[in-house]
Amino acid sequence: NAGVTQTPKFQVLKTGQSMTLQCAQDMNHNSMYWYRQDPGMGLRLIYYSASEGTTDKGEVPNGYNVSRLNKREFSLRLESAAPSQTSVYFCATTQDTSGNTIYFGEGSWLTVV
Amino acid sequence: GENVEQHPSTLSVQEGDSAVIKCTYSDSASNYFPWYKQELGKRPQLIIDIRSNVGEKKDQRIAVTLNKTAKHFSLHITETQPEDSAVYFCAAQTGGGNKLTFGTGTQLKVEL
Numbered sequence: 001n002a003g004v005t006q007t008p009k010f011q012v013l014k015t016g017q018s019m020t021l022q023c024a025q026d027m028n029h030n031s032m033y034w035y036r037q038d039p040g041m042g043l044r045l046i047y048y049s050a051s052e053g054t055t056d057k058g059e060v061p062n063g064y065n066v067s068r069l070n071k072r073e074f075s076l077r078l079e080s081a082a083p084s085q086t087s088v089y090f091c092a093t094t095q096d097t098s099g100n101t102i103y104f105g106e107g108s109w110l111t112v113v
Numbered sequence: 114g115e116n117v118e119q120h121p122s123t124l125s126v127q128e129g130d131s132a133v134i135k136c137t138y139s140d141s142a143s144n145y146f147p148w149y150k151q152e153l154g155k156r157p158q159l160i161i162d163i164r165s166n167v168g169e170k171k172d173q174r175i176a177v178t179l180n181k182t183a184k185h186f187s188l189h190i191t192e193t194q195p196e197d198s199a200v201y202f203c204a205a206q207t208g209g210g211n212k213l214t215f216g217t218g219t220q221l222k223v224e225l
Contacts (some may be wrong), residue, residue: 031211042215047210104156
């Protein structure tokens with residue numbers, strides 16, 4: 001039981017390159033999230049998927065796209081990376097009932113040069 | 114949308130002392146308030162949470178209080194230990210989608 005698994009853990013991109021961050025969970029949770037964490041700014045929601053087949057924008061969606069491939073997997077794509085997207089990205093999951101614990105993956109460190 | 118403010122941004126205490134971190138939220142419809150601890154290079158992990166129908170909750174050395182009228186909630190850590198040193202985040206949840214809005218974090222340092 002791995003919980004929430006993110007890949008890759010570390011990535012360096014050049015400005016303008018594209019890449020996809022992968023997230024998979026084996027907790028049978030319905031809801032999945034992508035957050036970014038920057039120094040002094042806490043965790044900010046990029047996109048979320050309340051259930052399989054649905055996705056919605058969060059607080060900072062610009063420059064990102066997501067795909068909820070199935071119940072287990074939720075990917076985050078950077079189409080044309082910018083230095084402002086240098087950050088630590090966390091995938092998270094929870095059951096769909098309000099007030100349930102949100103579990104985070106280990107994080108993906110992305111640097112755009 | 115929801116806005117969560119967290120204070121202080123850094124907190125240094127002596128081992129054995131108490132630590133208090135405070136958060137305010139803006140949306141009176143928020144109904145779930147978790148606290149996360151994040152060690153350097155690690156993922157955030159839930160340490161305690163409280164729902165809007167409860168005023169206080171304790172778990173060993175950790176307690177959280179909620180004042181719905183004033184729209185603020187606080188984390189209390191008693192008898193602090195060096196392993197309590199970490200960044201602590203408060204969060205508030207509003208409405209559907211189970212979305213959390215996080216505070217900006219408090220770096221707690223427990224000194225020997």
